[in-house]
Amino acid sequence: MASRSPAGEPRRVLRAPDVIGAARGELDRVGRGALLAAAIVATLPKPRKYMHASLAQAYHMGIRSLPLVLFMAAVGGALASQQTGAQFTGGLPVWVTGSVVAAGVLTELGPVLTALVLIGRVGASIAAELGTMKVTEQIDALYSIGRDPITFLVVPRVVGGMMVVPPLVIVANAMGMLAGLIVGMIAIDGLTATEFIFGARFYFRPWVLFFSVIKGAIFGITITFLACFMGLEGRGGAEGVGRTTTSAVVATTVAIMVLDVLLVPLLKVA
């Protein structure tokens, strides 16, 4: 006799064929993702086909994201400075605040907060746009007129993301440091601009900034690639586009966090 849920509906029993089917579906999806990545790489040696569109994409992504990136970076820098002051005052010299804010902002807060802003502002928008194009047959229409949607839609977005995130990270780093300095001077007794800068320079190595920028580029590629891929996988009308967009945001956020952990050893290279 079939078991029933409290609502009285038959409870779904998970069967082996269902599990195998679902696993196979996921493997197919990974395969399609790999094929998309290969197609993007194959297009890269032909910049004439995508560079103009990539620059336009980079410009729009940058303009759309800049205010929120600046705001998030300022909040991140301010919090890092305040918390350092609250935790360390009395036990360590106040110039350490500069070191902690520099370490926190350059290695983590700058790139990660920028990436999170881009997921919300750019990734969701790309997934929704391509998802809509998929369910309204606009992607098929591109194929039908002899255009390759990967060259026309995906590569410009991925290359645009790769180009725009590093400068955004640099701007976010600068804003985070500035906010850390200002809030530190207000909130921490005895901290002067000279001491803060001394602390920041004490920690700073060029590789840290380079690491921050590399992270930004990797995050930019990841966000735009996953958003494009999930958008192109979209199906099922308006509701499907909503689901696609949500899935893209969740998957990209998880991917960025996992990548952030995996990239830590890179910091120790130099």
Next chain:
Amino acid sequence: MIEFRGVWKSFGAEPVLSGVDLTVREGETLALLGPSGTGKSVLLKHAIRLLTPDRGDILVDGVSIPSATGGQIKAVRRRVGYVFQNAALFDSLTVFGNLALALDDEDGHRPLSSLRPEAAELLRRVNLDHAVLNLYPGELSGGMRKRVGIARAIASRPRYVLYDEPTTGLDPVNADIIDALIVELARDLGVTSIVVTHDLESAFQVGDRVALLTEGTIRACAAPEEILASEDPVVQRFMHRRFGTAESTPPA
């Protein structure tokens, strides 16, 4: 010539096409009829590899579509215009942008200014004013969108035009305009056409031959008058349900 040879297609466990054999002759307009959900659009999409068959073959001018190389399929797509059910216009581009994409080559070699007269000429051919060039698809009526979709499909001067439910969602007046346009283009451009529809009136108005797709196979394929005279009970049931009574005759 477009040939479908024993085309099978399933989505999940559900078979949609079960061995479709159909040949579209040079210069004719074939109306592909069938109840909703029987796989007419699915079959049409196989002709330019928007879908690939589980089994069987599709030949366009002798090129096997499922096994064609990337270059071959691109060349076939330039020879086959495809009109989508809801026009599928690129809504982030103006009408001119939509037509320019179809007129230009993939590398965008031609300056946009040189494409404008050709785009205006395409619109004239589908009885639209050139002022429409500057509008976005969202600013067009349903009938206008369909006509722009047709203009985009014929931009590459194709030998074949495939229409997927061209009159669906239109009022009778606009549906008649689109039907007349299909006949006019077939005559003036000399293209071979497949018109997928579940609208019997439309099928008999545009088709030199009519094919009936039911239960995944072609049940009948003949001239309209032969289809009407068919004694096949499945064909009769489809015709009678559509026209109401056995004695009714479809419009010429």
